[in-house]
Amino acid sequence: MIAAAVLSFVLLGLVLLLGLVLPSVTSPTVPFGVRVPAQRAEDPAVVRQVRIYRWRVLVCGLVAASVGVGLFVATGATLLLPLSVLVLVGLWYGCFYLAHQEIRAAKAAGAWFEGLHQGISVDTGLRTDPPRFPWLWLAPAVIITAATAVTGVLLYPSMPHVLAVHYGAKGLPDREVAKSIGAAFSLVFVQVGLTALLAGMAAAIIRSRPDLDPAHPAGSARWSRHYISVGAKALLGLVAMIDLGMLGSSLLMWTGTVTRWAPLVVALPVLAAVVITVVVLARNNRERGANGEDTGLTHRDDDKYWRGGLFYINREDHALVVPRRFGLGWTLNWGNPRAAMLIAGVVALIALVVIFRLGG
Template identity: 40%
Template sequence: MNTVLVSLLVNSGIPLVLGATLYAAPSPALNAHAVPFGVRVPPDKADAPEVSEQRRRYRALLLPATLVVTVAALVIGAVLDTVAVGGVAALVLCVIAAALWLSAHRALARAKERGDWYKHVRQGVVTDTSLRTDPVRLPWVWTIPSLMVILVTAVAGAIVHPRLPETMALPERTSSGTVYREITTTFWTVFSPVFAQILLTAVVIGTLAAVLRARADLDVSRPRSSAARHRRYLGLTARCLLGIAALLNLMLLGLSGMMWSDNRTGAVLSLVIGGPLLASVAATVPLIRNGPGGFDGSDEGTGLVPRDDDRHWYGVGTVYVNADDPAVLVPRRVGIGWTVNLGNLRFLIISAAVLAIAAGATVVCAV
């Protein structure tokens, strides 16, 4: 009965949560207000009838699709007695949402071209040089929780290592549930969670260091207030991501304890994994509520609008390619955060080097 209940919760919960997220995707809280469905428009056209119509159509079609996919996942999951259906349902929903987004993107691009929306506006760009000369600093104090968790994990591993048996049980998720795989007890297997924590923390810090110096997408009509808001958003982003890193490190500490003690209790495993993950999701709420766009009206308008740069964006506004742009990271058009400039030579060289090193390491390990 417990297995059936878990299957029902997973197979219905995954598509419902994902459907709610995709339903909110066109909201200005998750996208730049003047870039609906990945199409750059003048600010006064951000709520034009054509834009509102595409938002209504996207949501009107996605809502019943979510309900149908959820019901189908429940029925099929109950018949097959597996939680794998939830993942398949999520994939189907993503395909449906992508098709609806593509349709809206094309419709707005055609409306923008037919109406010549940029004909009578003054386009411009703005930059804040102080973001380079006096950038937002990485809040190192927020790395302390992650470092403390890593230290606790390392000390605990050093204490229990001599008393561990020859093999340990490592939990793994499969389509039929959680299974445990026996692994040989060595220094590397015992302290693998510590290495994972160190790598995770280093990646987050490195990513933040790049983000804090990434190009800002400032509002050319209100440059002063937009720059101030961008600085606040960068600080909030840094604190949230470092907090999430600490929560994920805490999850790895819990998994380490279960592995070292051979604790295979399902409830404990769910708490160790689910608790930090839910807290991490909650930590993203401030980022969504306080996006990088907008202004407080403290400075006078310039009368300019952001320049039309649609020609550099592909994949309905998700892929940026501009060889003339020196920026490696640029603000995303779809969703919040940043994306890479695939036309930047430095990024391509670094990516090729990383891939070459990874391929070489794989070959060496195989030999």
């Protein structure tokens, strides 16, 4: 119970901190997912919404934490603590959306793009000389997955006849199934599927269409190549740490080990990797490589392709992955049919794991 509570508080704190700092690490020309000219990045309307947004997020975080702790003390149900994290995420989007709408209204009322020369920039060298896929960064995930599979094969004869496939808040098994290949190696299958999935996402990032600044085309193209490479490496590092957590969870199951710290075996490596990934991407996200270059052009006003400021839907754009409008990393182009296929693959992987772990 203590481990689950500590983990929930850490996760809640990380989500709250991330929500507070996101406006500072997002490109200044897309505050809260709204495309604005560079000269309007520090407009009083934008500055005011950043301040209001942070106050709202802070209050929502304190309320979510207080309610979660209160219910936990009253009922002892540790599930209520992680649920408070989900509630905070929902409240965060509400805070984001309110700021998004206010800035869109200010942009429309002030005709911020009127009289400006809009344009786009394209790095044509991405087709002939794209950034290289970081194969060495994929190696740790592959090695950990292979080591997990080999260890499972060696331990299989001596495994308990009944395997614990889930641990409760106190570290005690609360779901058990008869030993079988499907149940024993369920997390190995997850490792294989997740490693393949995120490696494919890293490859998609390498081939993604960058959002170049037409005012600084050369500098932003150099920055984009660097950021793409950093992002792909960070994603592959993240999947390696997830695989490491699953190796620890598999060992608990295979050896029949019971410990109240079981929830941390999987969560700590993943949380550490998430924090490192966020820090690395944040350090590289805001600086877009201007270097004094200025063509006099500004970004196109392309808000119509972004629903709610976060979801990109453009059927005419063949890109599967595009830079995220607000926050860090990339997002799917939901107008591309391959996005639906990708989500279907994720759902199928989850369903397969549930069948193996519940059905044995």
